[in-house]
Amino acid sequence: MKMSNPMKVSDAAALKLEGTKKATKRRGQYGILRNKFLYLMILPGFIYFVIFKYLPMGGLIISFQDYQPYLGIADSPWVGLKHFIRLFTEPTFFMLLSNTLILFALNIVIFFPLPIILALMLNEVRHRYFKNAIQTIIYIPHFMSWVIIVSITYVFLTVDGGVINEMLAAMGFQKISFLTSPEWLRTMYMAQIIWKELGWSTIIYLAAITVVDTQLYEAAEMDGAGRLRKTWHVTLPAIRPVIITLLILKIGTTLDLGFEHMYLLLNSLNREVAEIFDTYIYTAGLKNGQLSFSTAVGLFKGLVGLILIMMANKLAKKFGEDGVY
Amino acid sequence: MKKSQIIAMKKVAAVVVSSALILTACGGENASSGVYDANSKAEISWLNILHTASPPTDTVLNKLEEKTNSDITFSWIPDASKEERINTALASDSLSDIVTLTLLDNSSVRNALKSGMFWEVEPYLKDYPNLAKIPPETIKSASIGGKLYGVPFQKDLARNGVTIRKDWLDKLGLEVPKTTDELMAVAKAFTEQDPDGNGANDTTGFVDRNDLVYGAFKTLSSYFGTPNNWQVSEDGKMTPEFMTEGYMKTMNYMKDLYDKGYINKDFAVTAKTDQQQKFAQGKAGIYVGALFDSKNLLNMSKGVQDDMELVMANDITSTGNESDRAIWAANNGIGGLLSFPRSEVKDEAELKRILKFVNDLLDEDSFALMTYGIEGTHYKVDDKDAATITNTDLWQQEVQPFASSRPKESGYNIHDADPLKQMADKMIADNANYAVLNPAYALESETYNTQGSELQKMIVDATYKYILGEIDENGFNQAIESWKSAGGSSIISEYEASYKATQS
Numbered sequence: 024m025k026m027s028n029p030m031k032v033s034d035a036a037a038l039k040l041e042g043t044k045k046a047t048k049r050r051g052q053y054g055i056l057r058n059k060f061l062y063l064m065i066l067p068g069f070i071y072f073v074i075f076k077y078l079p080m081g082g083l084i085i086s087f088q089d090y091q092p093y094l095g096i097a098d099s100p101w102v103g104l105k106h107f108i109r110l111f112t113e114p115t116f117f118m119l120l121s122n123t124l125i126l127f128a129l130n131i132v133i134f135f136p137l138p139i140i141l142a143l144m145l146n147e148v149r150h151r152y153f154k155n156a157i158q159t160i161i162y163i164p165h166f167m168s169w170v171i172i173v174s175i176t177y178v179f180l181t182v183d184g185g186v187i188n189e190m191l192a193a194m195g196f197q198k199i200s201f202l203t204s205p206e207w208l209r210t211m212y213m214a215q216i217i218w219k220e221l222g223w224s225t226i227i228y229l230a231a232i233t234v235v236d237t238q239l240y241e242a243a244e245m246d247g248a249g250r251l252r253k254t255w256h257v258t259l260p261a262i263r264p265v266i267i268t269l270l271i272l273k274i275g276t277t278l279d280l281g282f283e284h285m286y287l288l289l290n291s292l293n294r295e296v297a298e299i300f301d302t303y304i305y306t307a308g309l310k311n312g313q314l315s316f317s318t319a320v321g322l323f324k325g326l327v328g329l330i331l332i333m334m335a336n337k338l339a340k341k342f343g344e345d346g347v348y
Numbered sequence: 349m350k351k352s353q354i355i356a357m358k359k360v361a362a363v364v365v366s367s368a369l370i371l372t373a374c375g376g377e378n379a380s381s382g383v384y385d386a387n388s389k390a391e392i393s394w395l396n397i398l399h400t401a402s403p404p405t406d407t408v409l410n411k412l413e414e415k416t417n418s419d420i421t422f423s424w425i426p427d428a429s430k431e432e433r434i435n436t437a438l439a440s441d442s443l444s445d446i447v448t449l450t451l452l453d454n455s456s457v458r459n460a461l462k463s464g465m466f467w468e469v470e471p472y473l474k475d476y477p478n479l480a481k482i483p484p485e486t487i488k489s490a491s492i493g494g495k496l497y498g499v500p501f502q503k504d505l506a507r508n509g510v511t512i513r514k515d516w517l518d519k520l521g522l523e524v525p526k527t528t529d530e531l532m533a534v535a536k537a538f539t540e541q542d543p544d545g546n547g548a549n550d551t552t553g554f555v556d557r558n559d560l561v562y563g564a565f566k567t568l569s570s571y572f573g574t575p576n577n578w579q580v581s582e583d584g585k586m587t588p589e590f591m592t593e594g595y596m597k598t599m600n601y602m603k604d605l606y607d608k609g610y611i612n613k614d615f616a617v618t619a620k621t622d623q624q625q626k627f628a629q630g631k632a633g634i635y636v637g638a639l640f641d642s643k644n645l646l647n648m649s650k651g652v653q654d655d656m657e658l659v660m661a662n663d664i665t666s667t668g669n670e671s672d673r674a675i676w677a678a679n680n681g682i683g684g685l686l687s688f689p690r691s692e693v694k695d696e697a698e699l700k701r702i703l704k705f706v707n708d709l710l711d712e713d714s715f716a717l718m719t720y721g722i723e724g725t726h727y728k729v730d731d732k733d734a735a736t737i738t739n740t741d742l743w744q745q746e747v748q749p750f751a752s753s754r755p756k757e758s759g760y761n762i763h764d765a766d767p768l769k770q771m772a773d774k775m776i777a778d779n780a781n782y783a784v785l786n787p788a789y790a791l792e793s794e795t796y797n798t799q800g801s802e803l804q805k806m807i808v809d810a811t812y813k814y815i816l817g818e819i820d821e822n823g824f825n826q827a828i829e830s831w832k833s834a835g836g837s838s839i840i841s842e843y844e845a846s847y848k849a850t851q852s
């Protein structure tokens with residue numbers, strides 16, 4: 024009730040923006056001068072993107088060379104698509120691609136909806152202190168590093184005296200070699216991600232839920248809607264744009280499956296399901312010193328990510344939502 | 349607070365004084381002709397490998413600087429990330445006056461050396477008393493394409509062996525094993541006969557880690573007569589170790605240990621620290637690794653397993669014949685190079701001054717300083733030059749990190765008074781008589797340089813899978829076939845060609 028009508032405020036802002044736009048067009052170059060403080064505020068971000076995101080892209084050039092550090096980019100020999108051909112013809116390529124895409128799909132299908140459900144559930148908690156306590160507790164794992172989480176998992180799951188396996192043995196089951204069996208890797212990977220990131224991911228949804236117009240809930244109540252109905256017909260539609268935007272953004276970043284995380288889980292016995300582009304780039308590129316080849320792998324991975332995000336954006340627009348661009 | 353302020357002031361004073369010295373030194377120096385002033389204070393930056401958790405404090409460093417008349421600035425690289433750190437340093441040309449290069453078979457390190465990025469030092473060595481003493485065979489094996497691009501680290505050829513709980517052997521009435529079968533019997537007894545006498549079935553024979561080279565596998569493979577990485581026949585045919593009978597025997601041995609539970613089940617994912625902890629906690633009685641680890645294992649067990657007594661074995665064979673004794677030599681005994689990049693060491697005079705510094709590091713005094721620390725502070729020494737560390741915690745903090753700065757590790761008068769360490773040193777020296785070298789170490793293969801470690805991964809994975817029973821002999825042979833077709837065949841033929849070139 025306090026925030027009487029957020030829709031109206033934003034409408035007004037949009038109108039005003041429209042107004043400035045027109046004004047800028049009419050007055051030409053005076054617009055920049057008039058809005059100089061706005062441009063000044065953009066500047067740091069702009070510089071950041073140029074220095075840390077655009078300039079390094081020039082380095083992608085070495086994926087078409089046999090880059091030798093002491094020769095530099097200028098003198099290293101050009102080899103065309105050699106490294107890409109090697110990537111696509113190597114027997115590991117399909118393993119890498121499928122492992123990466125499967126984990127990507129699991130991330131979207133299993134992990135993505137969870138924070139939404141949790142946020143809706145938290146929203147229904149009426150006791151304020153209880154709600155805050157729960158929120159704080161589920162945020163905490165986000166601040167732990169993967170090294171710690173994987174170490175904890177190791178202590179729990181090892182066959183040599185790990186708690187879980189001891190419990191299994193005590194209950195008369197066979198011990199399970201979680202850490203070395205390929206079948207368990209994806210489950211372990213997802214469980215760790217959920218444990219670490221679930222709480223943190225609810226933040227934006229919770230914020231989105233708080234701005235839902237309370238009048239809508241009151242109206243729904245008048246019509247005799249229960250809690251579930253209200254969630255389904257009021258809350259969810261209200262936060263739908265947020266969900267779509269986050270989904271598209273997530274698709275863009277999920278191909279980065281977390282090098283550190285996977286590198287720590289990877290071993291000789293689960294490599295067939297655990298080796299992903301990120302770990303491959305590390306071993307081939309940095310450890311083995313093949314900078315050009317690993318740049319080629321990285322570039323390919325970037326392209327796959329770009330295609331995925333464009334597809335998602337198009338799909339979103341088809342369903343009548345605003346995309347991210 | 350006060351103390352640190354005083355130290356800070358001292359540092360400032362030292363910097364002022366030393367920079368004044370450098371200024372005067374520069375004034376008198378004639379750079380172009382390669383003449384250097386041996387008495388000038390050298391300012392040296394050093395990219396070095398750190399094997400301990402944190403870098404050393406300045407105590408020993410100050411003494412070392414005094415001793416070598418230099419001003420040393422270390423940039424430490426943790427051992428665990430040395431590959432990528434050295435590679436990025438090479439790629440971005442952010443090097444120091446001295447760069448410790450330990451991975452001479454890494455392709456980018458090799459390419460960098462061959463490119464002429466570093467000074468070639470062989471012609472200069474004869475002018476320095478300690479450097480002139482480096483044996484010619486060491487120089488030969490540390491050379492790449494016949495050229496020596498740095499001062500080689502002189503390490504022991506073969507450092508590995510088996511460490512066993514002596515108190516457990518005694519309790520069960522067993523002898524120190526001489527053959528692999530006896531070793532298996534000991535492992536069985538340690539697993540099944542409750543050697544710690546606590547009434548619980550909570551011990552295993554072996555405790556191993558996720559490392560087929562520095563863990564148990566490679567050392568055991570030597571006992572089965574496996575070559576060290578490569579075997580070369582009379583007529584110049586090269587065979588990789590995993591295509592030999594010895595390798596198969598070793599895999600079967602490990603598989604046996606695994607199937608019967610004589611080894612920790614999760615060895616494939618156990619880290620070195622966990623492995624050593626398990627041994628120190630009395631969960632296992634056989635440790636295969638560097639022989640000098642025995643001293644650390646015993647130290648770690650203090651307060652946990654106070655009854656622990658250790659015995660080492662380096663004469664195990666699969667046949668029981670003394671003539672079959674063999675032990676693989678890590679990197680053919682070359683611990684790496686101290687290299688001097690041309691981008692940092694600009695002229696001959698500077699190079700000569702730095703070589704003088706390295707020469708000084710090889711002195712007995714410097715060795716004692718970097719190994720035991722400062723007499724009276726870290727250790728005491730008796731009239732037979734036997735040193736005992738008196739303050740282990742302080743030694744670990746201030747001295748131990750310098751271990752990797754020693755260009756040479758043995759052949760000095762001063763020695764450890766610890767009987768276990770002495771025994772280990774003796775056995776390591778003894779190992780040199782039976783050392784198996786890698787004939788491909790100095791050979792060139794383009795495919796190995798670009799894809800070597802990717803290919804090696806296929807074999808490592810298959811070896812683990814065989815030991816854990818996920819694939820059988822057919823499966824392993826299939827892995828070898830795919831290794832061949834993915835580039836292994838090219839490595840073989842390239843090595844053979846390179847070998848032929850060196851023979852003629």
